[in-house]
Amino acid sequence: MSGSGPSTVAHFYDELATDYHLVYADWDEAMSRQGTALDALIRAELGTGPVPVLDCSCGIGTQAIPLALRGHRVVGTDISPSAVDRAAREASARGVRLPTATADMRRLPFADSRFDAVVCADNSLPHLLTEEDVCAALAEMRRVLSPDGLLLISTRPYDEILRSRPASTMPRTGSSPAGRAVTFQLWDWHDDGEHYDLEHFRLLPEGDGWSVRVRRSTYWALAQRQLADFADRAGFVAPTWHTPASSGFFQPVLTARRP
Incomplete structure (x- = not known):
């Protein structure tokens, strides 16, 4: 995260962790809506059953919690210790298990092929400010995905x-x-x-x-073609952008598969 190093980004989200939900008029409603949209994308690509999912930028749990509530076996990581602590508490308060860990998405603490889906949502990847760092993160996401596993990344509509x-x-x-x-x-x-x-x-x-x-x-305001090209270079196939109108998610979502 050159120019906006890991400690700087972690501090940004540590400070936001207590009141991040105030971005939304109704955080629980927003979680439900986002979880429904991501769940539909996962099931459309991987089948109807719940799958092991890594949310590698889970924040306070906005996407991880509703995916867990829909039956997926979700693990949440984030560079912010305060955010992952709150995500675990919020999940527990809603009666769902969400194992969490503090981790940089460029160095994920998991074995190869551990997950069937990896989520990196809510404009998290653009905190990485160089081509080297973006490609390192994508390579790690590919590594922890099972063969034919699904990557889901959402960013702001940067185009x-x-x-x-x-x-x-x-x-x-x-x-x-x-x-x-x-x-x-x-x-x-x-x-x-x-x-x-x-x-x-x-x-x-x-x-x-x-x-x-x-x-x-x-x-880094990554254009859609630029990010799709990075995913291709990291070894993903079939990169596809889904608009909010087609997916129901509030941001454009890039999906791609590990071959």
Whole structure:
């Protein structure tokens, strides 16, 4: 994660772990919707039965928990210790088992061919800022997949974003114990036109005003053809992009198979 090293990314998500759910108006509803969409993609590719799944960027469990609730044998890893701790607690509170571990997706602590599906969702891969690091992560995902296993990666719709290079995102509201929480982002694009520094703003009610929390990280706006090419170079076959309209997932999803 050159330029945005592992410790920096881990710190970004450690700070977000306690209130990440406030990105959503209703986190449980969002989990259910995302789990339904990913489950449908997995079953369409691998058959109707539940399968062993690795979520290698599980965060607080937004995708891992609903997949486990749908019967899949899910293991969650993330570079943030605070995030995986919360994911395990949230899973337990919902009556589902979710083994977790802190791990860098470029060095996954699992034996070869352990999982039938690997999920890397919610724009996690673009935290890797170089071709070398992206390919290293994809090679690790391929290694832990069983033959004919399924890779699922979701990113922001970067083909659209790269046409306009926006400076900010629209505000989103969620519900906190103190009242409405507001989240938005400011983006500063690098000279190469592909990388950008992100400031994540969270406004929470406090007394007669607001408290403001700002977290910072850097991303690589990977175009769809670019990421599909990286997957091909890592040894995957049949890379296919699924639009939100076709998959029901809130971001474009790339699927590919380990031959």
